[in-house]
Structure formats: structure tokens, C-alpha cells
Amino acid sequence: LAAGDVSAGKAKSAVCAACHGADGNSPSDMYPKLAGQHASYLYKQLVEFKSGKRENAIMAPMVAGLSEEDMADLAAFYASKEATPGAVSEDLLELGKQIYRGGNSESGVPACMACHGPNGSGMPSAKWPKLSAQYRAYTEAQLHAFANGERHNDPNGMMRDIASKMTEEEIKAVAAYVSGL
Ligand code: HEM
Ligand code: HEM
Numbered sequence: 001l002a003a004g005d006v007s008a009g010k011a012k013s014a015v016c017a018a019c020h021g022a023d024g025n026s027p028s029d030m031y032p033k034l035a036g037q038h039a040s041y042l043y044k045q046l047v048e049f050k051s052g053k054r055e056n057a058i059m060a061p062m063v064a065g066l067s068e069e070d071m072a073d074l075a076a077f078y079a080s081k082e083a084t085p086g087a088v089s090e091d092l093l094e095l096g097k098q099i100y101r102g103g104n105s106e107s108g109v110p111a112c113m114a115c116h117g118p119n120g121s122g123m124p125s126a127k128w129p130k131l132s133a134q135y136r137a138y139t140e141a142q143l144h145a146f147a148n149g150e151r152h153n154d155p156n157g158m159m160r161d162i163a164s165k166m167t168e169e170e171i172k173a174v175a176a177y178v179s180g181l
Contacts, residue, residue: 004039004069009077012070016062024078029135035081036133038124042075045153054153083133088180092169096177099170107165112174115158120181132181139175147171 013022016034020026024035034042048054050063050071063071101118103111112131116122120132131139145151146163154160163171 004043004072004074004076006073006076006080009073009075012074013077016074019058020078024081025084026135029137032138033083033134034078036083037078037130038122038127039072039075039079040124040127041122041129042078043071044127046071046075048153054151083130085133085181086135086179088176092173092176093180095170096173096175099166099174100177104165104170107167109162109165109170112178116178120178131178134179136172136175136179139178140171143171143175 013020019028019031020034024033024037026033045054046063046066047068049056049059050066052060066074099109100112100116100120103109113120115126115128116131117128120130122128122130142151143163143166146154146159147166149160152160166174
């Protein structure tokens with residue numbers, strides 16, 4: 001895959017802006033922020049919305065007409081932007097930090113930072129996504145979707161395994177924590 005072209009991606013992103021914002025900072029927490037996410041991860045998600053490996057009724061029609069080049073350009077464009085962290089409420093923050101940095105050895109939840117990095121910035125070469133600054137509602141929804149198997153595009157089921165071991169309180173706490181990273 002050739003590296004995407006940022007300015008071509010910007011031109012192609014007009015249709016996405018209604019939900020994801022002109023610069024990938026979505027105006028509503030109904031839609032994930034894309035700004036600053038790794039191009040490798042974004043590209044994988046777009047390809048998988050198109051193939052149906054990641055099922056989503058809103059995103060499927062959005063990608064249906066996109067070529068591989070379009071998806072690479074869009075991924076490069078959003079990766080070039082910067083996410084604005086949200087205001088963090090203090091509730092559950094301590095538990096969130098504890099899970100994120102140390103996991104829960106009793107239930108077998110690993111430390112999130114092992115893959116998503118101490119600052120939530122992920123690992124582009126491994127397509128491990130950045131989690132920092134993401135809306136709580138989206139992070140919670142993805143953890144629920146992994147836990148119940150609705151989202152099953154994670155390699156080797158690594159996120160399905162982890163999310164299915166988390167309590168509701170842990171999910172809420174870690175989502176709050178990463179929103180402020
Ligand atoms: C998710 C890109 C248009 C609503 C996503 C994700 C990407 C993306 C990469 C996954 C984010 C992640 O995994 O962190 C795009 C692009 C668009 C576009 C490139 C234009 C071609 C739209 C529009 C809407 C929308 C117009 C609203 C009508 C959503 C929703 C999700 C999502 C609801 C979350 C899906 C889920 O819960 O799994 N989008 N998007 N997107 N997008 Fe878009
Ligand atoms: C994806 C959270 C631990 C590997 C995700 C996503 C979330 C998340 C919310 C979806 C991101 C998005 O849609 O934008 C967490 C939390 C963890 C944790 C809260 C700790 C409790 C780990 C660990 C690994 C890992 C330890 C590696 C062994 C991945 C990978 C994906 C992912 C590879 C991308 C899946 C795909 O390709 O679609 N994680 N994670 N995560 N996570 Fe984690």
C-alpha cells in the first residue's frame with residue numbers, strides 16, 4: 001500500500017465532516033474522534049468496514065464506494081490532525097488509571113498500556129490504536145462491542161478476550177481515564 005496523500009484526503013473528507021468534524025475532532029460524542037489516530041489503524045478499519053469484517057450500519061455505506069487509494073488518503077489526512085482532549089470528570093479516574101497501567105490480576109485483565117502505550121498513543125507499526133483524547137461514550141461502546149462479540153475484527157481476539165473480563169465499572173473508569181490522556 002502506498003502512503004496516503006494528506007491534501008487528497010482532505011478533499012475527500014468533505015462527506016465525513018458532518019459526523020467526524022472538519023479536522024477529525026467530532027463535534028458530538030456520538031461519533032469517534034479520528035484526529036491524530038494512526039494511519040495504519042485507520043486504513044485497517046476502513047478496509048474492514050468495506051469488507052464487512054467490522055460491521056457498522058452507518059459506516060458501511062460511507063466506505064462502499066471508496067478505493068484503496070481513497071482510504072489511504074483519508075487515513076493520512078486524519079492522522080495528520082491533532083485530537084483535542086476532553087474535559088475529564090474526576091469520577092472513577094483513580095480506578096481507570098489503575099486498570100490502564102496495571103490491569104486486574106485477579107480477573108486476568110492485562111495492563112492496557114502494554115499495547116496502547118503509557119500515554120495512550122498506541123503503536124502505529126503494530127496497528128495498535130491511539131486511545132488518548134477519545135470520547136468516553138465511544139470507548140465504552142467499543143469495549144462493550146468487543147465483550148459481546150459484536151466487534152470481532154481484532155487480531156487473535158485480543159480485545160474480545162480482554163473486554164469480556166472487565167466489569168462495567170472498570171469499563172466506565174478506563175474510558176474516563178483515556179479521554180483525558
Ligand atoms: C467510525 C471514518 C463518515 C459515523 C469511523 C471509524 C473511521 C471512520 C476510521 C473508526 C474509528 C476508530 O476505530 O477509532 C470515516 C470516514 C468517513 C466517515 C473516512 C467518510 C468517508 C461518517 C459519517 C458518519 C459516521 C458521515 C455519520 C453519519 C461513524 C460512527 C462510527 C464511525 C457512528 C463508530 C462505529 C462503531 O461504533 O463501530 N468512521 N467516517 N462516519 N463513524 Fe465514520
Ligand atoms: C483496540 C481499549 C488492552 C490491543 C482497542 C479499542 C479500545 C481498546 C477502546 C478500540 C479503539 C478504537 O475503536 O478506536 C483497551 C483497553 C485495554 C486494552 C481499555 C485494557 C483494559 C489491550 C492490550 C492489547 C490491545 C493489552 C495487546 C495485547 C488492541 C488492538 C486493537 C485494540 C490490536 C485494534 C483492533 C483492531 O484492529 O480493530 N483497545 N485495550 N489492547 N486494542 Fe486494546
